[in-house]
Amino acid sequence: MKGRHRKKLPGLWLMTDERVGQxxxxxxxARLPKGRAGMVLRHYRTPxxxxxxxxxxxxxxxxxxxxxLMLGGTARQAAAWGADGWHGRxxxxxxxxxxxxxxxxxxxxxxxxxxxxxxxVFLSPLFVTRSHPGSPWLGRVRFAALxxxxxxxxxxxxxxxxxxxxxxxxxxxxxxxxxxxxxx
Numbered sequence: 001m002k003g004r005h006r007k008k009l010p011g012l013w014l015m016t017d018e019r020v021g022q023x024x025x026x027x028x029x030a031r032l033p034k035g036r037a038g039m040v041l042r043h044y045r046t047p048x049x050x051x052x053x054x055x056x057x058x059x060x061x062x063x064x065x066x067x068x069l070m071l072g073g074t075a076r077q078a079a080a081w082g083a084d085g086w087h088g089r090x091x092x093x094x095x096x097x098x099x100x101x102x103x104x105x106x107x108x109x110x111x112x113x114x115x116x117x118x119x120x121v122f123l124s125p126l127f128v129t130r131s132h133p134g135s136p137w138l139g140r141v142r143f144a145a146l147x148x149x150x151x152x153x154x155x156x157x158x159x160x161x162x163x164x165x166x167x168x169x170x171x172x173x174x175x176x177x178x179x180x181x182x183x184x
Contacts, residue, residue, distance in 0.1 A: 010067070014179075015042065037065075040070045055071065055081055059083075072086070074092065079095060087100075087102070089102060110146050124156070143171050144170075150172070
């Protein structure tokens, strides 16, 4: 990491989801520990004007609380909106240093994230999750095997709660991310 992102990556991340009401999401963002957390604004199906307005509200919270704010999408869009980085599979860089996180669900995606220079990955789903009902989940053994392949910090996602922190370190996770456990 270069430039303004030399500091240690947060170990706690709030992932946004359209299922969560905006008031709950903003309240969850305001509860994140000052200077030690990040947020990833996904809301891919939200119309652009509403998505931008939500980003701006989260950006205000991020500035006041010294949080990292990532935008789901492209580096170019993240740079234009003033995000700290982008979350997604787009590998084109912006004109200045931004963080890049990638979603990872299997060994192929883990290799791709390493080869394409991601700064961190969100490995999921560790457990059964409400955001993807009926989807297969990794479980502890497969999660740990994939985390060992990572060249970058791994954030556990999918059914993860605060009480899992000690277990996650043993599985090779540098931190965790959640939707419901942080916004519920």
